[in-house]
Amino acid sequence: MTESSPARWLLLLQQLPAQPAYSRVKIWRHLQRIGAVLLKNSAWVLPANEDTREDVQWVAQEVAREGGEASVLEAQLLEGLDDAAVEALFVAARDADYHALAEEARALERDSRRTVRKEGLQALSAGLARLRRRLDEVARIDFFSAPGRETVEGLLGALDERIARAMSEESPQSPVAAVPEARPCGATWVTRRGIHVDRMASAWLIRRFIDPDARFRFVPGRSHSVGPGELRFDMFEGEYTHVGELCTFEVLLRRFGLDDGALVALGELVHDIDLKDSRFGRPEVAGFERLVAGIALNHPADEERLARASAVLDDLYAIFTKKPGG
Structure with missing residues (x-):
């Protein structure tokens, strides 16, 4: 050595x-x-x-x-498993932890919809605090920034808002602003390396419908320091990331007022693959998921992944645009 x-x-x-x-x-x-x-x-x-x-x-x-x-x-690993394969073991282990937390958060959210008494809300707050502590514990051993963290952060953030509104007896509001934001021009958009379905689709959406002159940077999720004017997406504490049950692609659609039916359909595909909750059950999910997995497997460089995924998403968008009912 x-x-x-x-x-x-x-x-x-x-x-x-x-x-x-x-x-x-x-x-x-x-x-x-x-x-x-x-x-x-x-x-x-x-x-x-x-x-x-x-x-x-x-x-x-x-x-x-x-x-x-x-x-x-x-x-060092010289033969057999390589570094990338071992990193994948860590990512899979932490994603399993995040998935379990997401399921607990969804169960707590269902309880919050049925709870109106103050004592019940206090119990929900205690449950939320427990989940946040558990999330911190998992994050501390998430050495390679598994993608499931954004899902849990979004669920817990929305649950926190719901409980706070209920305790103050305020009327519920949408977790995403109803007034469309101004679209950036030539911004630097930053996300985690090793892009997969939500980051692939979000980057495509940004460049095609939000910021045609967008520049992308793919960075280590845990150690990146935000630069002047950078916009982070699908990463912890990002300006555009998971909110409640919405994946980043869906958040971008709502934040920028993109209500095109074909984009909504694509958002449903991305949602079901990324959050793994089969919420929409579109028949195209299985095929699209296999394509995304193939892109990730055959193209280690993020720029290549984005180029390949963008071609697929262009074709899917064209199909959904022509298809009656999206």
Whole structure:
């Protein structure tokens, strides 16, 4: 290993005695809390940094206290799985966490629609606070900015507004402004690297219908510092991102007053793929989802992904424009 090629990963190789069984559960839960993913058999992996080194050392000491053996290695991947494949394991694990949180948030939102008494609203507020704490816990181990976070942030933000309105006895309002915003001209639009369906479609929508001279930057989601005049979309704390049950594409449609039936139909496709809630159930979802997956698989560069997705979306838009009823 050379100085120009530092270790990318920490590997924990651990072996525990068969009994008592609760020791295995205890170590497994600890590994889950620090965000480790199982690479193979008893080999767990984490990205190498100062914080994760400390975390994995604590787990190794815990394994020893339980009568087991543990080794901690810093390594590069030379054969078999590559870095991108291991990153995908982390993204999938955190997306599963975010999906579970989103389902809890939706259940809480359904409860909020049935609750009018103050005591019930206070219980909902406590439930919302619990979900926010859990979201913070997941975000701390979201090493590669899994896309599911925006969905949960949007759901919790809308739920917070709903509870606040109910407690102050104000009439409900739309979570997205009814008055269309002025359309930017030649702005720099920023989103997370590794664009997938919502970011692909939103970038296409921006360039074709909102800001034809738009410039795009694809950045690390967690470490990007906002530059002057940049507009962030489909990323945490972005100017245009998930709101309640709306994906970013739908938010852009509403914020800029785009009520074209073909665009609404496209928004329904993007919504069902991105939020995975089958809300609209359009028959085109399965085919479009496979196309998006193919684009992401075959084109690692975001500019290439956007170009390929834009061609597909141009064709879909043409079909929905000509199709009676969108």
